[in-house]
Amino acid sequence: MSTASILHADLDAFYASVEQRDDPALRGRPVIVGGGVVLAASYEAKAKGIYTTMNGRDARRVCPEAAVVQPRMEAYSKASKAVYEIFNDTAPVVEGISIDEAFLDVAGMEHIGGTPPEIAARLRSRVLAEAGLPISVGVARTKFLAKVASGASKPDGLLVVEPDREAEFLHPLPIEALWGVGKVTTAKLNGMGIRTVGDVARTSRVRLAGVIGESAAAHLLDLANGRDPRPVSPRERRKSIGAQSAFPRGSRDRSEVDSLAAALVDRTARRLRAAERACRTVSIGLRFGDFSRASRARTLAFPTDQTETILAAVRELFDASREEIAEKDLTLIGISLGNLEAADTVQMELPLSENDRLVENSALDQAVDDVRARFGEGVIKRASMIDADQGVPVPTLPD
DNA sequence: TCTGGGGTCCTAGGACCC
DNA sequence: TCTGGGGTCCTAGGACCC
Numbered sequence: 001m002s003t004a005s006i007l008h009a010d011l012d013a014f015y016a017s018v019e020q021r022d023d024p025a026l027r028g029r030p031v032i033v034g035g036g037v038v039l040a041a042s043y044e045a046k047a048k049g050i051y052t053t054m055n056g057r058d059a060r061r062v063c064p065e066a067a068v069v070q071p072r073m074e075a076y077s078k079a080s081k082a083v084y085e086i087f088n089d090t091a092p093v094v095e096g097i098s099i100d101e102a103f104l105d106v107a108g109m110e111h112i113g114g115t116p117p118e119i120a121a122r123l124r125s126r127v128l129a130e131a132g133l134p135i136s137v138g139v140a141r142t143k144f145l146a147k148v149a150s151g152a153s154k155p156d157g158l159l160v161v162e163p164d165r166e167a168e169f170l171h172p173l174p175i176e177a178l179w180g181v182g183k184v185t186t187a188k189l190n191g192m193g194i195r196t197v198g199d200v201a202r203t204s205r206v207r208l209a210g211v212i213g214e215s216a217a218a219h220l221l222d223l224a225n226g227r228d229p230r231p232v233s234p235r236e237r238r239k240s241i242g243a244q245s246a247f248p249r250g251s252r253d254r255s256e257v258d259s260l261a262a263a264l265v266d267r268t269a270r271r272l273r274a275a276e277r278a279c280r281t282v283s284i285g286l287r288f289g290d291f292s293r294a295s296r297a298r299t300l301a302f303p304t305d306q307t308e309t310i311l312a313a314v315r316e317l318f319d320a321s322r323e324e325i326a327e328k329d330l331t332l333i334g335i336s337l338g339n340l341e342a343a344d345t346v347q348m349e350l351p352l353s354e355n356d357r358l359v360e361n362s363a364l365d366q367a368v369d370d371v372r373a374r375f376g377e378g379v380i381k382r383a384s385m386i387d388a389d390q391g392v393p394v395p396t397l398p399d
Numbered sequence: 400t401c402t403g404g405g406g407t408c409c410t411a412g413g414a415c416c417c
Numbered sequence: 418t419c420t421g422g423g424g425t426c427c428t429a430g431g432a433c434c435c
Contacts, residue, residue: 037403052435054400098406098435180408182433215409216432244404281427291402297428334404407434416424 004163005107005116006232007091008138008146009123011083012155014100015040018079019069021132030066032059039071043155082131090123095232103143105232117160124158142228145170148177166226171198178223180216188212200224237340241275243267244285244334257318257330264335265314269307272337278303279337282313286321289329296320303341310337 011017015033020026020042030045032038038059041050048063060068080099087094090113091104106119113119120137127135138149140161148170153159161169174196175181175189188211194200200208201224208217222228243264247256261284272279283297296317304310314335318325 034403039403051400053402055402058400101435180433184432213410238406239408240406242405246403283428287402293430295429299427332403336406405435407432409432410430412428414425414427416426417422 002107002141002163003116004140004146004160005105006140006143006146007104007106007116007120007123008140008143008150009087009102009104009127010136010138010147010150010154011100011127012134012136013040013042013046014079014133015071015076016042016045017133018072018076021079022075026067026069030063032056032063032066032068033071035068035070079131079133083127083133083135086123086126086130090119090126093232094234096235103146103232117158120158120160124156141166142226143230143232144179144223144228145226147179148173151177167198167201170224170226171196171201173197175200178220180219185212185216197224237277238275239340240336240338241268241271241277241279241340242334242336243271244332246332247330257325257333258315261314261318261333261335262311264333265311266307268335268337269305269310272340273305273343276343277340278305278343279310280304280339280341281337282310282317283336283338284314284317284321285332285334285336286325286330287332287334289331292328294321294324297338299339303339303343305343 016031019031019033020029026042028044029042030048030050031042032045032050033040034056036056038050038052038054038056040052041054041059045059045063045066048066050059050063050066056068060066076099083100084094084096084102087102087104091106091109093105095103097103104123106113106116109116109119114122116139120139124135124137127133134156136150136154136157138146138151138153138159138161140146140149141163145161145166149159149161150157152169170177175194176186177197178200181189189195189200192203192207192211194203200220203221205217205221208220212220245260245264247260280303281297281299283295286294288294298313298317300309300313
């Protein structure tokens with residue numbers, strides 16, 4: 001059908017590479033980013049058995065000669081922006097996947113940029129020359145194949161999968177190479193005697209579906225047979241914003257939980273407002289000492305970007321979880337804001353006295369006047385009120 | 400490998416509506 | 418009086434990804 005014109009570009013050991021770039025003393029040495037847990041390891045460290053998410057103490061025991069550096073998120077974010085500028089300069093369509101990884105579609109660029117492999121080679125040398133970072137690139141007909149190719153080319157590699165050699169490349173790989181196959185699905189498929197991508201391709205959909213469900217079966221069969229119609233397209237807007245934090249081990253009382261929750265709400269609400277978005281669903285996530293998890297969610301009648309409103313919802317959710325928290329050893333809490341909308345409709349909480357409740361409309365008018373006096377005429381387009389008895393604060397709808 | 404912090408997507412059941 | 422099917426929204430949990 002078509003030619004291999006999708007690039008998957010993936011920076012190598014990204015955080016560690018930025019550290020080695022910025023500090024010549026680290027070059028050629030095993031480098032671990034992150035103290036408590038390994039966030040990234042240089043290839044020299046990986047060669048000694050260090051891997052991402054590894055416990056920091058174990059890492060230092062396995063590789064005592066490694067340099068351990070604290071993460072510098074701002075530096076990584078800046079480096080990522082510089083690399084993305086090169087991506088955008090290389091291809092008309094760029095789909096960012098994460099801070100260190102993107103798809104580029106270079107179809108139809110032969111006359112201006114050369115063939116896809118030529119474009120990929122030039123991209124690699126530009127990222128090295130201009131951003132000072134090694135990057136691996138896979139080139140193939142589909143996103144999935146390009147992604148697998150970049151992984152196989154690492155570190156600092158380039159791999160082109162020609163359309164007539166796709167099965168030869170893909171089928172010998174272990175099933176974990178398929179998108180959506182993790183520990184659980186691997187165990188299930190291994191139980192059926194399926195170990196490689198080729199094994200999946202040769203299994204009937206009905207047989208697969210019996211073990212992993214209809215939709216996962218169809219998805220895996222597509223990937224294993226080189227079918228992946230998803231186009232490279234710029235990412236949609238983010239669907240949720242969240243923050244989480246692990247608890248130090250040991251006893252904790254209610255006020256500790258409260259203050260950590262409040263800090264997380266403050267952080268996420270700030271990010272929400274900075275993104276000019278509002279949320280309608282507020283959820284909390286809990287993790288316990290035995291690594292079991294629980295979550296609670298609450299959907300508001302109106303979207304909000306107000307810290308106080310979000311915090312009130314979060315407190316309700318924690319109240320609803322009180323027994324669970326009392327019984328088990330709480331080790332992590334998370335806050336997530338979902339159902340995001342543009343922030344042009346926002347719920348605000350306004351105080352209302354018992355008296356006001358008897359004359360709600362005039363109280364609302366008064367509140368609207370107050371807000372306009374403080375923030376200007378234009379901030380409110382429409383305003384309405386809902387019943388506080390429903391546990392939802394009084395909203396206004398600023399423009 | 401005993402576990403960070405950020406996310407996405409899927410499933411299944413219940414409430415509610417027509 | 419009893420009963421159908423389709424659709425949406427919400428919640429909780431789980432698997433997976435970087």
